[in-house]
Amino acid sequence: MKHLASKTLIVALSLCAAQVTAETPKPLKSDEILIDLGAELKAKGGADVNTPSNPAESKNTEKSPIKNAMHASSENKKADADPIQWGYSGEAGPRHWGDLAPENINCKIGKNQSPIDLRDRAAVGTSGLPQLDIHYLDVPLKVLNNGHTLQVNYPLGSYIKVGGHRYELLHYHFRTPSEHKKEGFNYPMEVQLVHKDGDGNFAVMGIIFQEGEDNEHVQTLLNHLPKKVGKQEIHRNVNLNPVMFMPGNTDFYKYSGSLTTPPCSEGVYWMVFKQPIEASAEQIQQMNEVMGENARPIQEMNSRTLLKSWAEQLQEPPMYEFY
Numbered sequence: 001m002k003h004l005a006s007k008t009l010i011v012a013l014s015l016c017a018a019q020v021t022a023e024t025p026k027p028l029k030s031d032e033i034l035i036d037l038g039a040e041l042k043a044k045g046g047a048d049v050n051t052p053s054n055p056a057e058s059k060n061t062e063k064s065p066i067k068n069a070m071h072a073s074s075e076n077k078k079a080d081a082d083p084i085q086w087g088y089s090g091e092a093g094p095r096h097w098g099d100l101a102p103e104n105i106n107c108k109i110g111k112n113q114s115p116i117d118l119r120d121r122a123a124v125g126t127s128g129l130p131q132l133d134i135h136y137l138d139v140p141l142k143v144l145n146n147g148h149t150l151q152v153n154y155p156l157g158s159y160i161k162v163g164g165h166r167y168e169l170l171h172y173h174f175r176t177p178s179e180h181k182k183e184g185f186n187y188p189m190e191v192q193l194v195h196k197d198g199d200g201n202f203a204v205m206g207i208i209f210q211e212g213e214d215n216e217h218v219q220t221l222l223n224h225l226p227k228k229v230g231k232q233e234i235h236r237n238v239n240l241n242p243v244m245f246m247p248g249n250t251d252f253y254k255y256s257g258s259l260t261t262p263p264c265s266e267g268v269y270w271m272v273f274k275q276p277i278e279a280s281a282e283q284i285q286q287m288n289e290v291m292g293e294n295a296r297p298i299q300e301m302n303s304r305t306l307l308k309s310w311a312e313q314l315q316e317p318p319m320y321e322f323y
Contacts (some may be wrong), residue, residue: 016138022167067228086262087148094296097262106146107264113204113299114257115179116306118272129254130163132271136243141235145226148261149173149294150287152221152240153232160195167195167203176288178208179260179295180272187276187283187293192260193242202259203269205252207245212278217244222286247275254307260296275310 077308086092086100098108106113136156142153151173159170171194176192196202209215220240227235251274259268 008292101249102133104262106192111302112266125311127311133161139238144232175295206272208276210276218279249275251310
């Protein structure tokens with residue numbers, strides 16, 4: 001799909017077909033930095049209470065039980081103020097997210113968590129899912145490496161409508177490997193488009209990558225990688241509209257899930273497209289070198305139902321000819 005510069009891209013996705021039209025409204029301008037999917041726990045900096053300012057203070061502390069008690073109290077307060085930063089390995093890994101902070105409890109006990117394993121046989125085919133309409137503007141590229149993922153932020157004005165209900169696009173980000181499995185397998189990469197409505201409800205679209213031909217849009221991102229972690233960079237003359245990542249076949253899975261990073265809040269409307277798109281092995285490797293492995297393991301389905309936007313078609317019995 002060729003890049004459409006300085007135009008609004010409007011994609012109307014029905015159950016099995018996509019239609020693209022273009023308009024030319026004035027682009028919206030916003031320098032607001034939008035947050036990543038999930039809460040980021042930031043440790044507060046401070047002097048090391050174990051390092052005395054001078055030797056005399058160290059000696060007095062050793063001799064005074066009162067100062068020792070005050071010292072211990074200070075250490076406890078520092079420990080309370082500095083929660084462990086969540087990550088993807090070790091004591092900060094996904095298995096421990098629910099214990100790192102009280103607000104992360106859903107990561108541990110939630111029953112509708114994401115990601116999941118998408119299996120056709122377990123999914124319920126339907127022709128009654130709400131229509132999905134996509135309205136994304138071309139805007140200057142705002143890219144951020146937040147320490148967990150590469151994220152492209154979007155100003156207000158780009159949105160999707162699900163059954164007529166509007167969700168604003170906040171940002172899209174990447175996972176290596178894919179967070180959602182398909183038929184029991186992780187794909188090498190996934191891009192997730194995060195939307196939110198006026199009441200704070202999330203809708204996320206997932207698109208998985210497989211190894212294949214070079215992807216010019218992934219390459220655009222690789223050509224403009226942030227130089228510093230935690231600092232957003234704005235490229236006024238470059239845009240990377242996520243509609244370019246939409247697969248040709250717009251069949252998708254739908255289920256009720258959660259954020260895939262702390263605090264793992266539930267009630268997220270998930271749509272994951274069935275057909276993978278391609279990026280080269282070299283491009284996927286470069287993305288992984290920047291982000292590392294940043295995929296949460298799959299979660300149990302429990303009592304949820306996985307839907308698919310296409311109905312199973314009755315197949316005629318095969319005809320055999322013998323010679």
